[in-house]
Amino acid sequence: xxxxxxxxxxxxxxxxxxxxxxxxxxxxxxxxxxxxxxxxxxxxxxxxxxxxxxxxxxxxxxxxxxxxxxxxxxxxxxxxxxxxxxxxxxxxxxxxxxxxxxxxxxxxxxxxxxxxxxxxxxxxxxxxxxxxxxxxxxxxxxxxxxxxxxxxxxxxxxxxxxxxxxxxxxxxxxxxxxxxxxxxxxxxxxxxxxxxxxxxxxxxxxxxxxxxxxxxxxxxxxxxxxxxxxxxxxxxxxxxxxxxxxxxxxxxxxxxxxxxxxxxxxxxxxxxxxxxxxxxxxxxxxxxxxxxxxxxxxxxxxxxxxxxxxxxxxxxxxxxxxxxxxxxxxxxxxxxxxxxxxxxxxxxxxxxxxxxxxxxxxxxxxxxxxxxxxxxxxxxxxxxxxxxxxxxxxxxxxxxxxxxxxxxxxxxxxxxxxxxxxxxxxxxxxxxxxxxxxxxxxxxxxxxxxxxxxxxxxxxxxxxxxxxxxxxxxxxxxxxxx
Amino acid sequence: xxxxxxxxxxxxxxxxxxxxxxxxxxxxxxxxxxxxxxxxxxxxxxxxxxxxxxxxxxxxxxxxxxxxxxxxxxxxxxxxxxxxxxxxxx
Numbered sequence: 001x002x003x004x005x006x007x008x009x010x011x012x013x014x015x016x017x018x019x020x021x022x023x024x025x026x027x028x029x030x031x032x033x034x035x036x037x038x039x040x041x042x043x044x045x046x047x048x049x050x051x052x053x054x055x056x057x058x059x060x061x062x063x064x065x066x067x068x069x070x071x072x073x074x075x076x077x078x079x080x081x082x083x084x085x086x087x088x089x090x091x092x093x094x095x096x097x098x099x100x101x102x103x104x105x106x107x108x109x110x111x112x113x114x115x116x117x118x119x120x121x122x123x124x125x126x127x128x129x130x131x132x133x134x135x136x137x138x139x140x141x142x143x144x145x146x147x148x149x150x151x152x153x154x155x156x157x158x159x160x161x162x163x164x165x166x167x168x169x170x171x172x173x174x175x176x177x178x179x180x181x182x183x184x185x186x187x188x189x190x191x192x193x194x195x196x197x198x199x200x201x202x203x204x205x206x207x208x209x210x211x212x213x214x215x216x217x218x219x220x221x222x223x224x225x226x227x228x229x230x231x232x233x234x235x236x237x238x239x240x241x242x243x244x245x246x247x248x249x250x251x252x253x254x255x256x257x258x259x260x261x262x263x264x265x266x267x268x269x270x271x272x273x274x275x276x277x278x279x280x281x282x283x284x285x286x287x288x289x290x291x292x293x294x295x296x297x298x299x300x301x302x303x304x305x306x307x308x309x310x311x312x313x314x315x316x317x318x319x320x321x322x323x324x325x326x327x328x329x330x331x332x333x334x335x336x337x338x339x340x341x342x343x344x345x346x347x348x349x350x351x352x353x354x355x356x357x358x359x360x361x362x363x364x365x366x367x368x369x370x371x372x373x374x375x376x377x378x379x380x381x382x383x384x385x386x387x388x389x390x391x392x393x394x395x396x397x398x399x400x401x402x403x404x405x406x407x408x409x410x411x412x413x414x415x416x417x418x419x420x421x422x423x424x425x426x427x428x429x430x431x432x433x434x435x436x437x438x439x440x441x442x443x444x445x446x447x448x449x450x451x452x453x454x455x456x457x458x459x460x461x462x463x464x465x466x467x468x469x470x471x472x473x474x475x476x477x478x479x480x481x482x
Numbered sequence: 483x484x485x486x487x488x489x490x491x492x493x494x495x496x497x498x499x500x501x502x503x504x505x506x507x508x509x510x511x512x513x514x515x516x517x518x519x520x521x522x523x524x525x526x527x528x529x530x531x532x533x534x535x536x537x538x539x540x541x542x543x544x545x546x547x548x549x550x551x552x553x554x555x556x557x558x559x560x561x562x563x564x565x566x567x568x569x570x571x572x
Contacts, residue, residue: 033487035495061484071492082484133498163488177486194550198490207488238548289488427519469548 001106004087006057006079009066014077020104024052026123027100029093031059032068033161034139040097040115041072043128050126052101059085059096059142061174088143095138099123114138158211165281165288165309169211180206180216184482190223191230193291194237195298200226204290205282211289212281212310213274218260220478221338222282225250225312228340228474229283235471239342240293243302244372246344246466249311249384250283251450253326254336256478262314266454269313269346269386269461280310283340305345307463313452319389320451321396328402329475336478341384341448342471343463344372351391352458357398360391361405365412368462369440375423377415380442381465382473385409388453388460406447413440441465448473503565507536512563514555516547521569528567537565 005015019025028044030037044054056078058065065080081087091100091108099112101123112119115136121128145157154171158164163172170176177186186203193200202223209222229236229248239247252262263273271277293299301308317324326337349367354360368383387395395405417425418434429438441447446465453459503509511532513525529539540562544551551559559566 032491033489033494035491038491039495064484064486161485172486172488174484174486196490196493198493203486204488204490207486210486211488235549237550242548285488290490292489292493468546470546 002090002102002108003106004090006081006087007062009062009069009078009080011077014079016102016106019055019077020102020106022053024101024103024109026052026054026120027057027091027102028054028097029057029059029088029091029100029141030068030097031139031142032064034096036115036136036138037097038068038072039132039136040099040120041068041074043117043120043131045073045075046129046131047124048126050124052124052126054099054124055079057081057087059088063174083142085141085143088141093141093143096141097138098141163211163289165285167309169285170213172207172210176210177203177206180209180214180219182216182219182482184219190226193230193286194293195240196290196292198290198292200230200286200290205286208285208289209278209282212285213278214282215260215274215278218275218279218282220480221252221256221260221279221336224338224476224478225279225283225340226286228338228476229287231340231474231476233472234340234342234474235469236287236291238469239466239471240287240291241298241300242466242469243300244344244466245301245303245305246342246464247301247305247308248283248287248340249307249313249343249463250280251325251339251341251384252279252312252314252336253317253324253331253339254478255334256336257314257317259336262312264314264316264452268316268452268454269311276312276314277310280312282310283312284308284310307343307345311343311346313386313450315450316389316452319392319455320387321392322402322449322451325448325450326475329473331475331477337475338478339473339475341382341464341473342466342469343382343384344466346386346461346463347371349460349462350458351460354394357395357400357405358408360394361408362412364391364460364462365409365440368409369413369415371462372465372467373424375415375420375425375429376467377420377426377429377438377440378442379440379465379467380446381467381469381471382446382448383441383462383464384448384450386453386461386463387449387451388457389451389455390458391460392451402449405449406444409447410439410441410444414438505535506532509537509565510540510563511537511565511567512540512542512559514551514559514566514568515541515543516569517544518547518569525567525569528569532567 417432
């Protein structure tokens, strides 16, 4: 004879004895990470009254059990069972969903492992709708998850769940996620994340920020980045599934940089600063986990790039002689903003010889000509130049505006149609006479310029373009209040 | 251990594919050009082969390769075909 008392979603704790007073029950053991469990619940939600009534025993804490109930729309009792899952242990549950028929004397009569519509109809004594596969295997019960069985190694648990980018992550416990949310509405959605269409609720975004290793104070920047990255103008779907290397990079401007300790100086494009690394990573994890843009699955990038671990660039507005990127794009100077840009892998540009701004602009342009393709021109896509401070100083002392630099780079990145025809070039170039000059970009406005990097060393970098994505950068202001 | 999942369970299941047909005669096949360079030439050849096997063909074009098809395009594919060949790469 079985015996238990468990928390009931929306009511007081209830015992098995009380449940079977109303007749035999079908106890359905399930958990939120099992797709077959959700399949079973969607069927059971449409069960009409019959001799046997189901009870969901979710291997979840009460809030998650409540969410499971809401999502599937079940009207029968939902019980929450937390680790170490003693009731699953009592019933010998190995896999979910498992349905156990319990009679009016609390005796387990029969059990059914996995989804089997005909089997469930027989146990329930009533018909179920046809909502998909009639039979489907399930997943392991949480009782047997390594962290429960072994009692340790949450880090391995995260790898087993697939909640990583290949590196260890911080387990998103409810307490950590709640701190990350900082009082925000967990259920508020920022939209569907392509390519899978998974919903970017603030709770899921916060989970990704926790996984990435963010501090709670970083969350407003992460939220703005996700909002920007989901804007259809950026074309996040195309970027997620392309065979190209590139992905999304973000540029942060405004007081957020100092407030959060973002690094715009030495090593600006590389590892070292927690804020840069974890904020960039949080955005990528939303795309990879919530949007299912995983390498080898829906992310078809042939080689990809290390930048797809996440790349968050803070602009050195103080050393830049020009308007910061966000002000250029219409944000008030005193505000903070995130700009998300489709970008190919970064290319490093050395120039220690140029003595004039014209020479330097020519070198920057030549380096950019080989990005993405040395011949598939012109490209109606953006290149982001990250100008190092020593290079920026040369343009500043000559009094060059950002616009003048942009035009100089555009003009210098030119080849004749004949030269381009040596390689893979566009139909438009094939139709051009050999001596016609062709520009790298369709328009000078596709050249974006920011300043960042260490004070010593004459280096700049260029990222992008991404071909044919019909993408435009998207800027979103950072909102600090909840 | 209880965690907050970053994954939306509603989209966690991969979609099941329809079963492959045993034969092509009298089947309606939509040839979907995603407007990649020279995709049309590839689909022209595929169409010849399909017609030889007795299939009825219908051509549809997507607006651009880099964005998902519009609902109008999807509807046209669904109305005119039981099967789809998508012209996918350069």
